Amino acid sequence: MAVYTDVSADDLARFIGRYDIGELLSYKGIAEGVENSNFLVHTSAGNFILTLYEKRVAEADLPFFLGLMEHLAARGLTCPQPVKNKDGGMLGVVAGRPAAIVTFLDGLWIRKPNAGHCAAVGEAMARLHLAGADFAIKRPNALSVESWRPLFEHAGARGDSVREGLCNEIVTELDVLEKSWPRDLPSGVIHADLFPDNVFFLGDRLSGLIDFYFACNDMFAYDVAICLNCWCFEPDHSFNVTKGRALLKAYEKVRPMSAQEHAALPMLARGAAMRFLLTRLVDWLAVPDGALVKPKDPLEYCGKLRFHQAVKSASDYGLS
């Protein structure tokens, strides 16, 4: 939620001149995306999004992210589409940063999703999993099980400053996850960050998916587990099984899961909770006392983790 890099009008007009998108009329830094600087650009041809990739995104990954958006859009999935410049390229440089222009997507993100929204996201995610099947570039998941212990050790013992006993809880869970993490499940391109603020609606209709900068190759059911975590809990951290059922049912209508995937769901959901608990913990501890911007609460995912630990089988998520 920040604009990191300032861009001058001259620099941007020069950059826009390399595209066939008319004349630059206006641009505003927008409070969207935590990894990159984003600008809403208005030209005589319409609205566009300009993204400047800051150092948290590896430049070597950009062909995967941009290529994937183009690949998915060509297969009918509504997502921002990279605009090609006059040389046919999708990547340029603005203010010393790698930069790309993507199409502007109308839509609103839902602060309080209901079961209908959960069904819509389940269906869209399954379509994404199928549409990514023949995408040529691969990108391993940099935030999967192998990364979690190093991430925890980076935050270190300071975890207990957030809540007494938190470190011990994490270590105990990491031991379980590393021993029992599912392997050999159906895999392919996953979004890996399909939170409500990355899913747009117009009325009750899902109108598009955005922010593919965590997308990678991993187990499809792990993407489902991430969505169970970020769509189906209530603000008090209780699980809403009606929403879970709606999400899973709509997903399986498009891509039915195997018995192995069903069986793995509780462990995958524990892993997904751990992944967001850890990255939020690191961000939380990186912010100095008294800072104006407070990052997201890591303990939200601690509560979700405990729910998943108590789950007996995928039917507790509403699987019928």
Add this chain to the structure above:
Amino acid sequence: MAVYTDVSADDLARFIGRYDIGELLSYKGIAEGVENSNFLVHTSAGNFILTLYEKRVAEADLPFFLGLMEHLAARGLTCPQPVKNKDGGMLGVVAGRPAAIVTFLDGLWIRKPNAGHCAAVGEAMARLHLAGADFAIKRPNALSVESWRPLFEHAGARGDSVREGLCNEIVTELDVLEKSWPRDLPSGVIHADLFPDNVFFLGDRLSGLIDFYFACNDMFAYDVAICLNCWCFEPDHSFNVTKGRALLKAYEKVRPMSAQEHAALPMLARGAAMRFLLTRLVDWLAVPDGALVKPKDPLEYCGKLRFHQAVKSASDYGLS
């Protein structure tokens, strides 16, 4: 440069429904304005700006600000125009904050203005001074000479933590300003914050003025003095007399100044430098050590103040 208040899609759609501006399609928090939360809103009728007034703006002043924009736009000045709702009102409530919708203005602000840009802003400012003449509501300048010593005392002795000797320099100057502040010069509505980021250009043509939330009744020549401070210095804090001459000449083509105004210009310029030095100092000291967001450097205006102290007459600003 921040969005303070989050707005839900449902709340905003309900609010937009009270206007004749079509259906809500998208909204993004934009990194613009330090006093308010601003959103770029896309509806089926086009682009608009939604502003939520945070506590730094007094609600009692809103009829002045919104009425002024409407008044100036009706007299041919290009500035955001408040959109009236179906009841004819310009002010509503979103997320518990007073809120207004204004028209979206195309244009780019110039990071490195040249003499041509300075001339354009001089002319536009003079037109604003004339167009405001018959505006009925009055608003005294809350940041004029009477406010500076209390502002300084609020920052207190901590000024010396920014630079050794700064407090003494400020007190000495305040003594001069309070004794010699010009009175009885031609007055009316001034913008009072016409910095480069509040002036839009399309190509070399000035396309609009924005951000009227410091506008007030005060001496016209004080507005000119503010612009000499924020448009005519180089990044190394040296004064560029070519830019000063361009700004003053273009201003006087529309509204010639009196001999009294010319004579007062150096003292008004010292006061303008003091006003921005002090508010920046207060903001600077309010931010905790190690915070991610650094406010603007108060010492920039200390350098400008010293230049004005050495000025012999308005001809040093390029007045011919």
